[in-house]
Amino acid sequence: NAGVTQTPKFQVLKTGQSMTLQCAQDMNHEYMSWYRQDPGMGLRLIHYSVGAGITDQGEVPNGYNVSRSTTEDFPLRLLSAAPSQTSVYFCASSPRRNTGELFFGEGSRLTVL
Amino acid sequence: AQKITQTQPGMFVQEKEAVTLDCTYDTSDQSYGLFWYKQPSSGEMIFLIYQGSYDEQNATEGRYSLNFQKARKSANLVISASQLGDSAMYFCAMRAWGNKLVFGAGTILRVKS
Numbered sequence: 637n638a639g640v641t642q643t644p645k646f647q648v649l650k651t652g653q654s655m656t657l658q659c660a661q662d663m664n665h666e667y668m669s670w671y672r673q674d675p676g677m678g679l680r681l682i683h684y685s686v687g688a689g690i691t692d693q694g695e696v697p698n699g700y701n702v703s704r705s706t707t708e709d710f711p712l713r714l715l716s717a718a719p720s721q722t723s724v725y726f727c728a729s730s731p732r733r734n735t736g737e738l739f740f741g742e743g744s745r746l747t748v749l
Numbered sequence: 750a751q752k753i754t755q756t757q758p759g760m761f762v763q764e765k766e767a768v769t770l771d772c773t774y775d776t777s778d779q780s781y782g783l784f785w786y787k788q789p790s791s792g793e794m795i796f797l798i799y800q801g802s803y804d805e806q807n808a809t810e811g812r813y814s815l816n817f818q819k820a821r822k823s824a825n826l827v828i829s830a831s832q833l834g835d836s837a838m839y840f841c842a843m844r845a846w847g848n849k850l851v852f853g854a855g856t857i858l859r860v861k862s
Contacts, residue, residue, distance in 0.1 A: 669849060678753075678840055678852035694849065726794060728850075737784065738850060740794035 638662045642727050642741035649717045649748045657712040657744050659727030665739070666732045668710040672696065672723040673743075679726060685710055686732075717748045751776045751843050755853035762831045763861050769816070770826040770856050772841030778802075782844035783824040785815065788855070789837040797839075800824060831860045 640661045649655055661668065669684035671694075681694030685704040699721055701713040710729075714721060724745050728738040752775040762768035774783065785797040800808045800815045808815040816825040828835055836859050842850040 671850075671852075676854055678854045679842075679850070680852070681849055684849050724792070728794075737796040737799060738794075739796075743792050743794075 640727055640729050640739050640741040642725075642744050645742065645744055647744065647746050649714075649746065651718060651748060653717050653748075654713070654715050655717065655746075656714075657725055657727070657746070659710045659712065659741060660708050661710075661727075661729040661739070662708065663729060663731075663739065664707060665729035666707070667730045668704065669694070669728050669738070670700070670702065670710070670712045671726045671728065672721075673726060674723050682712065682725075714746075717746075719748045722746060722748045751778070751781075751845055751851045753841050753843050753851055753853035755841055755856050757856045758854075759857045759859070761859050761861055762828075762835075764833060765830055767827060767829045768831055768858065770828070770839050770841075770858065772824045772826065772853060774822050774824060774841075774843050776822075776843060778845075783815070783817070784842045784844065784850065785813070785824075785826045786840045786842060787835075787837045788840065794840075798826070828858075833860050833862060836860045 643658045666687050670682040671679040673679045680696050683702040685691045727741040730738045754773045781802045783800045787795040798810045798813045800817045812829045814827045838855045840855045841853040
């Protein structure tokens with residue numbers, strides 16, 4: 637039972653570097669999303685997707701890109717990392733039905749120096 | 750816009766006692782869903798309970814119950830017979846379109862022995 641798999645779990649970047657956080661789910665869920673968690677602010681939505689080929693911005697999309705070429709994968713790209721992007725990132729997926737809980741990955745802790 | 754407010758940054762409860770974690774929400778939608786998630790110190794997000802806006806009965810899952818008061822726009826989590834393992838951060842969240850969730854800032858619960 638893999639569920640939602642995020643890699644890497646930890647990453648340290650220098651300002652200006654780029655990287656991709658990978659997210660894969662094996663539950664055939666239509667919906668996938670990325671959140672960031674910062675102290676005292678709960679989780680905030682970065683980008684989301686309601687199906688392959690469809691993505692849209694969430695509450696805090698600046699500095700991040702996403703794509704959804706398959707149902708299973710939803711990578712999050714940081715094109716030019718900034719210290720303000722130091723955070724814990726969660727990928728989540730859910731089925732289309734309205735009562736679907738979100739299934740979260742284990743989180744990726746990113747530090748930008 | 751949807752908003753979740755958790756006014757208790759931290760709570761203490763004695764082991765075996767019940768505790769209520771407060772959550773109020775704001776939305777103009779008629780159909781919505783409310784969730785509670787638990788985040789232990791290990792960092793993963795654990796789904797606890799769900800309440801749909803049209804559900805007439807309060808949701809219950811084992812020791813967790815959701816006190817849903819629609820007119821007051823509140824969705825408080827009640828944990829009965831607290832255990833040491835209940836010590837964690839608790840997030841209230843509301844489902845928006847596309848199964849996006851809007852989260853509150855969270856409440857840290859500490860169970861004392």
